[in-house]
Amino acid sequence: MIEADDFLNPAKALGYDFYCGVPCSFLTPFINTTITSPTLDYVAATSEGEAVAIAAGAWLAGRKTVVMCQNSGLGNAVNPLTSLNYPFQIPTLLITTLRGAPGLADEPQHELMGRITHQMLDVMEIPHADFPSDKRDIEKALNTADQSMQKSGLPYAFTMAKGSVADGTGQPQASRSLPAGRIHDFTDASPLPSRMAALERLLAHAPQSAALIATTGKSGRELFTLADRPQHLYQVGSMGCAAAMGLGVALNTPRKTIVIDGDGALLMKMGSLATIGSCAPENLIHVVMDNASYDSTGGQPTVSPGVDFAQIAASCGYLHGYTCNALSGFEKALTQALSRPGPHLVHLKIAPGSARNLGRPTVKPPAVARRFRDFLASKPANDQSN
Ligand SMILES: Cc1ncc(C[n+]2csc(CCOP(=O)(O)OP(=O)(O)O)c2C)c(N)n1
DSSP states (O other): OBOHHHHHHHHHHTTEEEEEEOOOGGGHHHHHHHHHOTTSEEEEOSSHHHHHHHHHHHHHTTOEEEEEEOHHHHHHHHHHIIIIIHHHTOOOEEEEEOTTOTTSOOOGGGHHHHHHHHHHHHHTTOOEEEOOOSGGGHHHHHHHHHHHHHHHSSOEEEEEOTTOBOOOOOOOOOOOOOOOOEEEEOOOSSOOOOHHHHHHHHHHHSOTTOEEEEOTTHHHHHHHHHOOOTTEEEOOSOTTOHHHHHHHHHTTOSSOEEEEEEHHHHHHTTHHHHHHHHHOOTTEEEEEEEOSEEGGGTOEEOSGGGOOHHHHHHHTTOSEEEEESSHHHHHHHHHHHHHSOSOEEEEEEOOSOOOTTOOOOOSOHHHHHHHHHHHHHSOOOOOTTO
8 A cells, every 4th residue: 555645746756747537436545635736736527538638638738647537437538548549649647446346345336347447448458557556666657657658659557456545634625616607698680600601710810829629520620621730639539528628728828729619519528618617717718619410420400409508608617608690799709708818608509511522631630739739839929819
């Protein structure tokens, strides 16, 4: 058994100081020490998949990251681990517990996952080792993990058995309750714009220094067709993770960070609205292009017509929520969102459909990620609009 700091201090010496996750009772002393540490950043995610995406954003903004979860939550993380970290080659140190490990008396809901956790990691091609429970093994284990991630650019996992970390004294404080944000209604009677026209206006308004993250599907393809720049991240997979990635970026850069989301994608991971509201990054502008459909997969209807995203975001702690259904209202919302602290959510209703013969990003995901990372690391040029 080790003390939490026996691991956290040498991990910090290697640069790992951005933590994110969802708790497990096996993690309690470890996670509580992380949350209460004055020298580490910890983001409480609403799901393990969201944690993986937040960490990916933080990595893009130059951080070394750790994601902590229960092994039952590994299931929630499979999608971003396989369709975000893998294609973009984004590393993170994953610490997953071993509830239901063979031979351990545990609850029935952990039995199967306890038996297959190592196989799950193997199948996802994530190298892994036991979480070190002896102080003498920690340095070597961390160096092996760090070197593996540096070499492959991919995640590495520690599997944590029950009782690996001694009870500590750290007791996190309750999160603060948040006042509701302000709602701005810019709707009018104009016909709904196309996504392409809205993206054109977005590009015209966004400062050169801004980072743009586009959700999976045709949003990214249209953005790429309009302009391909180092500050664009086309999230080709990991549906629903654009906002979480945007949060990880926005928390670690002073640049305006603009997320281009879809209604279907946002509905898939609405918990991110609460995480963003709680973290309150001033520089985050979350644009939801709502065509009431899964346009990229053939236009099947979503349930968005019954959903007021601006109101929900404002209730989750976003400072401003804007509703618009035409380019003029969208431009008003963007102008306001770019000129004052957020987080902001701009809900734009758009017409379904997309440009014909749409291309797909020709730059490969690892290159997109690395040039985006280099862009974030560079000093912003003088930018009138920022
Ligand atoms: C986890 C997951 N489920 C399903 C898909 C298939 N898929 C790709 S794009 C898309 C539709 C996304 O809808 P929305 O966010 O509303 O954007 P739109 O296509 O309308 O622009 C779907 C279902 C996927 N890529 N990932």
